[in-house]
Amino acid sequence: MSGEAETSGLNIHPMDQFIVKPLFGGDTINWYTPTNVTLWMGLALLAVIALLVLGTSRRSIIPSRLQSIGELLYGFIHNMVEEVTGHDGVKYFPYIMTIFMFVLLANVLGLIPMSFSTTSHFAVTGVLAMLVFLSVTLLGFAKQGIGFLGMFWVSSAPLVLRPILALIEIISYFVRPLSHSIRLGGNLMAGHAVIKVFAGFAGALGVASVVPIAAIAAIYGLELLVAVVQAYVFTILTCVYLRDAVGGAHH
Amino acid sequence: MEGDIAEMGKFIGAGLATIGLGGAGIGVGHIAGNFLAGALRNPSAAPGQMANLFVGIAFAEALGIFSFLIALLLLFAV
Numbered sequence: 015m016s017g018e019a020e021t022s023g024l025n026i027h028p029m030d031q032f033i034v035k036p037l038f039g040g041d042t043i044n045w046y047t048p049t050n051v052t053l054w055m056g057l058a059l060l061a062v063i064a065l066l067v068l069g070t071s072r073r074s075i076i077p078s079r080l081q082s083i084g085e086l087l088y089g090f091i092h093n094m095v096e097e098v099t100g101h102d103g104v105k106y107f108p109y110i111m112t113i114f115m116f117v118l119l120a121n122v123l124g125l126i127p128m129s130f131s132t133t134s135h136f137a138v139t140g141v142l143a144m145l146v147f148l149s150v151t152l153l154g155f156a157k158q159g160i161g162f163l164g165m166f167w168v169s170s171a172p173l174v175l176r177p178i179l180a181l182i183e184i185i186s187y188f189v190r191p192l193s194h195s196i197r198l199g200g201n202l203m204a205g206h207a208v209i210k211v212f213a214g215f216a217g218a219l220g221v222a223s224v225v226p227i228a229a230i231a232a233i234y235g236l237e238l239l240v241a242v243v244q245a246y247v248f249t250i251l252t253c254v255y256l257r258d259a260v261g262g263a264h265h
Numbered sequence: 266m267e268g269d270i271a272e273m274g275k276f277i278g279a280g281l282a283t284i285g286l287g288g289a290g291i292g293v294g295h296i297a298g299n300f301l302a303g304a305l306r307n308p309s310a311a312p313g314q315m316a317n318l319f320v321g322i323a324f325a326e327a328l329g330i331f332s333f334l335i336a337l338l339l340l341f342a343v
Contacts, residue, residue, distance in 0.1 A: 029341075098316060193327040200330040247323045250316055 026214030028207040032134060050130045051138070058120040058132065066115070087115070091249065098253040102260040109149075110256075113142065114249040121202060121241035125234070134202040136195060143195035146252050154259035165258055194251055201244050205237045275339050282336040289329020296321045 037048045066088075069080035077085060091114050095107045117133060124131020132138050154162040166183040168176060212230045216223040300318045304311035 094316065193331070196330050196334055197323060197327050200333050204333065243319070247319055250319060251323060254320060 026211055028210040028214070031130070031206060031210060032203065034135075051132050051135065054123060054130045054132050055120065055138075058116060058123055061119045061123060062115045065119075094250060095253055098250065099257045099260060103253070103256055106256060106260075110249060110252055113146070113252060114245060117142070117198065117248050118242065118245035121245055122238075124202065124206070125237060125241060131202055131206060134199055134206055136199045139195040139199040140191070142198075142248075143191040146194065146255060147191040150255045150259045153256075157259060158261055162259070190255065194248070198244050198248050201240055205233070205240055209233055209237065275343055279336040279339040282332050282339060285332025285335075286329045289326050289332075292325035292329070293322050296325055 034043065034049050034051055036043055037050060037053060040047075043049060065080065066084050069078070069084040072078070073081065088111070091111050092104075092107060095110055096104055099106070120133045120138075121131065123129060124133060154165075158164075166180045166187070168179045168183065171179050209230055212226045212233065216226040216230070219226065296318065300311075300314070304314075
């Protein structure tokens with residue numbers, strides 16, 4: 015990761031932007047050390063509060079700009095939960111709304127130049143996905159008891175195929191937190207690394223660096239789309255997993 | 266000398282692992298293309314299927330992201 019770039023002509027360190035550093039100097043990172051991850055996660059939290067609490071503090075019939083954004087997001091996620099998980103899943107709307115707002119704001123704040131995108135770290139997305147996985151599994155057993163295991167026994171398939179299908183279903187169930195977290199983290203990390211690689215070209219090309227700078231502007235627009243779409247995908251997959259637990263799949 | 270060959274194999278392996286991303290590209294293109302074909306036949310039913318479209322794309326994309334992960338693991342973790 016380090017050391018190779020000094021010998022080559024291009025001086026590109028695309029992965030350096032993901033290094034976790036302590037905020038107030040020092041080298042050791044303990045669990046209580048405030049780092050740049052802490053800072054940007056806190057800022058994402060503050061942005062969620064600013065958007066939803068301050069935006070709706072002076073409610074009016076004719077909404078202000080901030081209030082209409084808040085209402086739009088609320089209505090959008092509420093519709094999605096109701097549509098995907100069914101009527102029984104609406105109870106869990108607060109959790110899903112929290113996940114969506116946090117991931118969305120963390121993604122978008124990470125796109126500010128020189129900022130730090132917390133959701134590009136698999137440690138962050140892994141915890142989010144693990145929480146979803148554990149809560150869905152526990153909820154499934156709490157709601158349906160041992161019948162939750164019937165999810166793995168595909169009763170519509172021929173009897174000979176069922177054990178094989180059950181094995182595949184079980185593997186795909188346990189791979190869920192992995193794919194759930196890698197999808198979000200991998201997309202953001204790849205996007206940020208691509209921008210950094212193009213930025214390295216811009217430094218090396220002199221006058222012709224107009225081309226990579228234009229490319230960076232275009233990729234930046236794409237990354238804004240990816241940030242929003244990945245937050246949406248993370249949330250809708252949470253809803254899909256939740257549907258298995260609350261038993262919405264039966265109707 | 267031995268370390269150099271291991272280093273070389275690491276980079277070759279990482280490059281080979283990224284071929285898997287092409288498969289994800291094919292899969293995502295297939296889903297999006299078929300969605301568009303269906304949506305143009307029956308535009309009134311299209312908005313209701315947007316959620317399914319994104320879930321399908323996400324599942325297809327996950328397998329490509331796995332190969333990206335393997336490339337990253339080879340580069341930085343081996």
